[in-house]
Amino acid sequence: MYLLYIYITIVSLCFVMSGFRKVSRASGLWIYFLLVLLFEFDMILHQPTPLIYKYSPIFLTIALMLYYLKSIEPKFKLYLWILGVAGVVLSIIFVAVSEEQFSNNAGLVKALATISFCLLWFFSQLAMPNNTPIIKKLAFWVSSALLLWSIFFIFRLMPRYLLNTQDKNFLAQIRIAFQYFTLLAYATMLGGLIFTKE
Amino acid sequence: MLLFTAFIIFVVVLYNRKQVLAAKEAQLKEAEFENEILQKELERQRAIQDERHRISLDMHDELGAGISAIKLQTEFLKNKINDPLYFDDINDILKASTELNLTMREMMWSLHAGNNDVGHFIQFSKRYAEGFFQKARIGISFEEHNIEPQALLADEVRRNLFLCFKEALNNIYKHSCASVVNIIYTSEQNAFKLIIEDNGKGIADNVHKGNGFHNMERRMQAVKGGWKLTTGEGGTALSFSVGLL
Numbered sequence: 001m002y003l004l005y006i007y008i009t010i011v012s013l014c015f016v017m018s019g020f021r022k023v024s025r026a027s028g029l030w031i032y033f034l035l036v037l038l039f040e041f042d043m044i045l046h047q048p049t050p051l052i053y054k055y056s057p058i059f060l061t062i063a064l065m066l067y068y069l070k071s072i073e074p075k076f077k078l079y080l081w082i083l084g085v086a087g088v089v090l091s092i093i094f095v096a097v098s099e100e101q102f103s104n105n106a107g108l109v110k111a112l113a114t115i116s117f118c119l120l121w122f123f124s125q126l127a128m129p130n131n132t133p134i135i136k137k138l139a140f141w142v143s144s145a146l147l148l149w150s151i152f153f154i155f156r157l158m159p160r161y162l163l164n165t166q167d168k169n170f171l172a173q174i175r176i177a178f179q180y181f182t183l184l185a186y187a188t189m190l191g192g193l194i195f196t197k198e
Numbered sequence: 199m200l201l202f203t204a205f206i207i208f209v210v211v212l213y214n215r216k217q218v219l220a221a222k223e224a225q226l227k228e229a230e231f232e233n234e235i236l237q238k239e240l241e242r243q244r245a246i247q248d249e250r251h252r253i254s255l256d257m258h259d260e261l262g263a264g265i266s267a268i269k270l271q272t273e274f275l276k277n278k279i280n281d282p283l284y285f286d287d288i289n290d291i292l293k294a295s296t297e298l299n300l301t302m303r304e305m306m307w308s309l310h311a312g313n314n315d316v317g318h319f320i321q322f323s324k325r326y327a328e329g330f331f332q333k334a335r336i337g338i339s340f341e342e343h344n345i346e347p348q349a350l351l352a353d354e355v356r357r358n359l360f361l362c363f364k365e366a367l368n369n370i371y372k373h374s375c376a377s378v379v380n381i382i383y384t385s386e387q388n389a390f391k392l393i394i395e396d397n398g399k400g401i402a403d404n405v406h407k408g409n410g411f412h413n414m415e416r417r418m419q420a421v422k423g424g425w426k427l428t429t430g431e432g433g434t435a436l437s438f439s440v441g442l443l
Contacts, residue, residue, distance in 0.1 A: 122209050129220050134213040144206055151202065 003179050004044075010186045011036050017193040024138060024193060027070040032063040054102050057091040057110035064146070068117045071139040076124040080117065087113030107157055111150040118143040118150070141192025149185035152178055254309035261302050269295045300329075308357050316390055316442070317347025319356055320383050323363055323392075327381060330367050336379055343384040350443035351390065358417040359392065359440055362425070365410045366394045366436045374398025374434060388442050397433040414438075 015033035018024040039056040065084030072080055087109055094106035121143045125134055134140050156178040159171075269292060276288045307313050307322050324340055331338050351359070370376055376398030384391045411427070414436075418425045423440035 126209065126212055126216060129213055129217040131217070131221070133217070134210055148202055 003183065007179070007183055007186065008037070008040060010183065010190055011040070014186055014190050014193060017190065021193060023197075028063070028066045029138075029142065032060065032067060035059050035063050049101060054095055054098070054100075054106075057103070057106040058088060058095060061087045061091055061110050061113045064114055064117055067142075068121060068139075072121055073124040073128045075128065076120060079120055083113060083116045083120065087116075104157055108154065111153045111157070114146050114150040118147040136196050138192045138196045141196065142189050145185040145188040145192075148188075149182060152181045250309040254306040257302060257306055257309075262299070265295055265299045265302065269299070304360070308353075308360070314350055314353060314356055315347060316345060316349045316351060316383075316385065319351060319360070319390075320345065320347075323360065323381070326360075326364070327367060327379070330371070331379065334371055336371070336376060338379045338381065341380065341382045343382070345383055345385050349385060349390065351440065352421070352443055355421045355423065355440045358421050359423070359438060362414045362417050362438055363392060363394070365414055369410055370394070370396045370398065370434075373401075376433065385442070389439050390442055392438045393435060394437075395433060395435040400431050400434055401427075401429040 011033055015030055015037060018030040018033055024030065035056070039050075039053050039060075042050045042052050061084065065080065065088070068080055069077060069084075090109045091106045091113075094103045094109060097103075098106065121139055125137075125140075156174050159174075272288055272291045272295065276285070276292075279285075279288070304326075307318075313319070313322065320342065327338055327340075367379075370379055374396050376396035378397045380395045382391075382393040382395070384393070414425055418438060418440075421440055423438065425439070426437040428435040428437070
């Protein structure tokens with residue numbers, strides 16, 4: 001339970017910092033953190049049947065797309081649009097057809113879209129470097145954190161049903177490890193918000 | 199996790215390398231751009247010099263021939279006409295055409311880029327001074343110290359210095375009552391110095407210094423040079439100093 005409190009605190013700090021800083025405020029990163037907080041509070045308050053959590057893949061993909069559209073080099077915006085629109089459309093389809101509280105397929109699409117946004121950003125930076133070191137860019141820390149989180153999200157999501165029947169202990173360990181990685185990812189984003197300038 | 203860390207490190211290292219390459223490319227482009235600008239400026243200067251050379255050649259060919267023809271015809275006229283009443287007028291025409299010829303030669307010398315070294319300046323100014331004082335009873339002597347004949351003078355500097363030189367000789371002829379003029383050319387520490395001394399009556403304090411001195415001062419200021427006037431009962435010394443290229 002304490003992990004949840006730490007997680008909410010870190011995400012709230014990320015939201016505050018992203019709204020406080022001029023660059024991240026302009027790029028719309030605060031929207032992503034606000035949505036994360038909204039969906040998490042929905043999960044907490046409306047357990048076990050959250051009201052809006054199942055729509056989180058759609059809106060979080062849109063929020064990330066908006067952030068990267070403002071952070072990425074203009075030359076790569078078209079690719080971002082294609083990946084983003086494909087991700088959103090697929091998420092909508094999976095959410096619409098799913099009968100569960102949370103569509104795994106939509107979650108997977110969201111994770112894949114996030115990974116593709118992050119990789120596209122890294123590629124754009126390598127293709128068109130500027131005078132600022134990459135580790136001093138906020139988008140570097142955001143992309144690294146989201147990439148880490150998305151990879152582990154997929155790792156947690158895919159074998160869930162199999163492990164639930166065959167190895168519940170390992171599934172529990174993965175669940176705990178995922179929580180720690182989530183904390184690490186958001187702590188990394190918070191560090192980026194505090195210590196970077198661009 | 200290890201793979202992820204390795205990937206991030208790889209991205210950072212690769213970005214830093216590309217950043218250095220991009221910076222070097224930008225520096226190279228800037229240097230190329232500056233070279234291009236310099237090249238264009240050089241071409242422009244060359245075009246200006248070529249045009250000046252063309253003008254000086256045209257002047258020599260067209261005007262020079264015309265002035266010589268006027269002088270010749272006037273001399274013929276002088277020989278043909280026996281009436282002394284007209285001699286003054288004819289002499290005036292001859293004098294005017296001679297002065298015109300001299301002025302044209304000065305302009306040609308000024309335009310010709312090949313005359314922009316100290317050696318040519320000294321040669322031309324000596325010839326001018328000798329011609330100027332030829333008919334006056336004023337002895338003239340020259341001295342040269344530390345002169346590098348190939349040292350260059352800017353076109354404007356050369357022109358203004360010569361005009362000051364002319365004005366100084368003019369003043370000596372008109373006002374100084376001098377019998378001897380000494381012209382000294384020296385070079386020191388990237389500067390060329392021209393000193394004109396005479397043994398005339400000097401310039402009294404109460405004498406109004408006319409436009410000539412103001413013009414000298416203005417010309418030297420325009421070329422960031424200096425000038426100095428030293429005068430007394432033993433004579434006057436005018437010193438001009440200009441920078442070399």
